[in-house]
Amino acid sequence: METLKQRILAESSVLSRDVLRMDALINHQVDPALTMEMGQEFAKRFAEENITKVITVESSGIPAAFATAYVLGVPLVFARRKKTLIADPDAYTERVPSFTKGMVTDIMVSKQFLTEEDRVLFIDDIIANGDAARGLIKIIQRSGAELVGLGVVVEKSFQAGGRTLREQGIRVEPLVRISSLDNGEIKFE
Template sequence: MEKLKQRILKESSVLSNDVLRMDALINHQVDPELIMEMGREFADRFEGQSITKVITVESSGIPAAFATALTLGVPLVFARRKKTLIADPDVYCERVPSFTKGMVTDIMVSKQFLSAKDHVLYIDDIIANGDAAKGLIKIIETSGASLAGFGVVVEKTFQSGGKSLREQGVRVESLVQISSLENGEITFE
């Protein structure tokens, strides 16, 4: 998506050779029109896959996943990172390290919302090492649901996440691929 690339160049900032801050676009502030374009693009790329649900991990993946689910006309399910007082106790759960948070967290999906009847599309904001993605895919597999693929807004190809998922046979569709953040410069593939 050329428009997304231009917005990343204009509104994002490189924090290190590994970290890109996209707060003005998808991680803190959200441009609804741009998010809806992303959702339409993901829906087009996975057209004809008989998707029953879109799934993501809270919280930054929710806007793009919501736009995709709305376009496809299916429910959105998101994995929670924190257990609440009213949370369903019957959940699928995986421990995953977070690259940006620098800590390990649990991700949980209620068994009520994910079953062997589902064919899900996983949408997320960014993939670096792919730990959260691997954890959510493990939850999908444990539930018996099938995975149509993984759509990601930004793939950092200089990190192993996307490549690792492809090697596992997962269809990965990236709206933008970044090959380097060296010297504070964003380089696209």
């Protein structure tokens, strides 16, 4: 997506050789038109997969996942990071580290929203090391649902997340791939 690349160059900032701040695009402020374009692109790439649900991890993955679910005409399920008073006590739970938050959290999905009849498309904002993705994939596997693939807005291909998931046979479809953030410069593949 050339538009996305240009917006990343114009509106993002490199914080370190491993961290890209995209608050103006997907992590804090969201451009609805651009987000819908992302959803349309993901829906096009996975159109033949008979998807029954789109899934993501709260919170930054929700806009792109919502747009994708909307275009596909299926429900969106998101893994919660915080337990609430009304949370389903019978939920799939996995402990995952967060690369950008620098902490470990539990993610959970209610068993009523993810079943063995589902064909699930996982959409996320960024894949770096892939820890959160692996955690949600474990939840999907435990539910018996079939993971048809992972659509990710930005893959930082210089980190191992996308590569290790592909090595496990998971289809990973990034909208853009960043090969380096060295010297404060964003380089795309």
